[in-house]
Amino acid sequence: MRVAVVGAGAAGCFCSIELKRRLPDATVDIFESGSKPLAKVAVTGGGRCNLTNSFEDVSSLKEVYPRGDKLIRRVFTTFDHKDTWEWFEREGVRLTLQEDHCVFPASQDAMQVVNLLIKLMRRLGVNIHVRHKVESVKSLTEEYDAVVVTVGGRPGKKDFDLFEGLDLELVPPVPSLFTFNLPGSPVRELAGTVVENVSVGLAGTGFKASGPLLVTHWGMSGPAILKLSSRAARHLAESGYEATLLVNWTGGADAESARNELKRIAEGNPLRQVSNSHPEFIPSRLWSYLVTKSKVREDSRWSEAGPRGLNRLAETLTNDTYHIKGRSRFKEEFVTCGGVALTNINYNTLECKSHPGLYFAGETLDIDAVTGGFNLQAAWSTGYRVAVSIAEK
Ligand SMILES: Cc1cc2nc3c(=O)[nH]c(=O)nc-3n(C[C@H](O)[C@H](O)[C@H](O)COP(=O)(O)OP(=O)(O)OC[C@H]3O[C@@H](n4cnc5c(N)ncnc54)[C@H](O)[C@@H]3O)c2cc1C
Known part of the structure; x- marks a missing residue:
């Protein structure tokens, strides 16, 4: 034979x-x-x-x-x-x-x-x-x-x-298996930041993934992003690698439970600055960025954040959005x-x-x-x- x-x-x-x-x-x-x-x-x-x-x-x-x-x-x-x-x-x-x-x-x-x-x-x-x-x-x-x-x-x-x-x-x-470019996004200034358990998805589609996320000089990478790129490989190719990325920094909590967690922090630390006490899984630099993105003054005290501030913070924590434009190789x-x-x-x-x-x-x-x-x-x-x-x- x-x-x-x-x-x-x-x-x-x-x-x-x-x-x-x-x-x-x-x-x-x-x-x-x-x-x-x-x-x-x-x-x-x-x-x-x-x-x-x-x-x-x-x-x-x-x-x-x-x-x-x-x-x-x-x-x-x-x-x-x-x-x-x-x-x-x-x-x-x-x-x-x-x-x-x-x-x-x-x-x-x-x-x-x-x-x-x-x-x-x-x-x-x-x-x-x-x-x-x-x-x-x-x-x-x-x-x-x-x-x-x-x-x-x-x-x-x-x-x-x-x-x-x-x-x-x-x-x-x-x-398949690539990282997302987020041109113009200030989040790239946090390059090197890792959050251990994040949920990500593409707006208007059912594509989702979760796991560690790494902020890079050009956008986002890490296992959660690579998994999402794999699941949505064809969809992203067809859309010219342009899409809206949804990031839930809590790993899956909804806005309501994130709000309750923030309320608990606010009640326990009324006189501390919002930027100084935050959910443990969020690194400090990322937290400062999310606070600014939520239009809450970094130097305000938790007692001053008010229900609106808490709502905006909870929304950014659980439903943060980024504009993907292009892709990059992951370690070749x-x-x-x-x-x-x-x-x-x-x-x-x-x-x-x-x-x-x-x-x-x-x-x-x-x-x-x-x-x-x-x-x-x-x-x-x-x-x-x-x-x-x-x-x-
Ligand atoms: C940089 C890199 C790192 C990776 N790391 C991992 C990892 O750690 N773990 C993991 O699970 N996967 C990893 N992958 C994916 C994995 O390497 C591939 O999925 C796997 O090698 C596929 O095996 P294969 O035999 O089908 O193809 P290949 O290993 O690509 O082999 C195909 C071979 O066919 C030859 N060939 C092609 N056309 C012809 C032709 N016409 N005539 C004769 N020969 C031809 C090619 O030269 C090649 O040698 C990695 C991929 C890359 C690029």
Whole structure:
């Protein structure tokens, strides 16, 4: 049997290793357009490789996989995050679980993962062809018994050229995982300020997210913003990256309970300046900014704020608004929303419905996730599932 794997990234390399283990006599050729395999994995997680997540904090897969959650649920029945943990530890990569549920090699070195996968491919006899860009998947399907496409995210539509002649349904690619630019907003003067639990949303839409928020020199970033950018990736692309951002600095309290909390502070500190006593979760500099934004004098005393002042403060705390205009990269990390539509795929096998023998795995599929190790987990799980499907066939 002859199998071609297109793209030596996370999904392609993992798939070819598992293929050779199951079918030692098969010829497995992996084609990579770059000069070496796994170049992207080498820079994941800031060079530390956040290779999976404990999923302990995940209440539904849809929350972390805005696209592809149902397919991920299906492939997890074959290979999930626990299997990933066991797989890498069995191969000698000791892993460590961070407090934020992200999993990294204990060595904190992505090259340990890269070197392991390359070593296994070589040892098992996978033929690695670098600097070999595949121009047409269709011609490969005529040459090989099975073809696995793992070409990763597609930043431009022209990158779909390799699918010509296959008549696949393709979802236009747009970037996901970015930070918001807030040009002209004075909040940027607070760059470096972090609030641990903030809820954010886009006005007039149902897109929401929560988590830590970081104010930057150009706007806002941090897990809450990245999650929102992922969930609203297509909506924001269609609106030219212009939208109204709603920020609830309390993490979810409504204006009424925020008002009650402020009233409690006011009653306990009538003679203190409004700027000097505030809800504990709001850093002082941010509080001063919010007080000014609420048109309450910073040097007024709590007793002088009055019901109107409290109402305005509660409103700013729970329903602060910003004008998003543009996006920026987050530590060079991004994934693609879009790709090969999941309607083309048999969810059980990841085989193309209209082309038996053609399989897809990894980010080339219309699957992507928020940050936290979920994207690499999707690559391992789908790559593994394809290897099992080909071997079973
Ligand atoms: C800077 C950065 C940091 C990241 N950090 C993390 C992280 O810590 N944790 C996490 O879970 N996710 C992270 N991600 C996302 C994650 O890296 C990807 O989701 C994952 O690598 C996807 O795996 P893949 O195998 O589908 O694609 P890729 O790893 O992108 O591999 C695809 C391969 O196919 C090759 N290729 C493309 N076209 C052709 C062609 N025509 N012929 C031959 N070869 C071709 C490419 O050169 C590439 O090597 C990060 C992404 C970036 C950009």
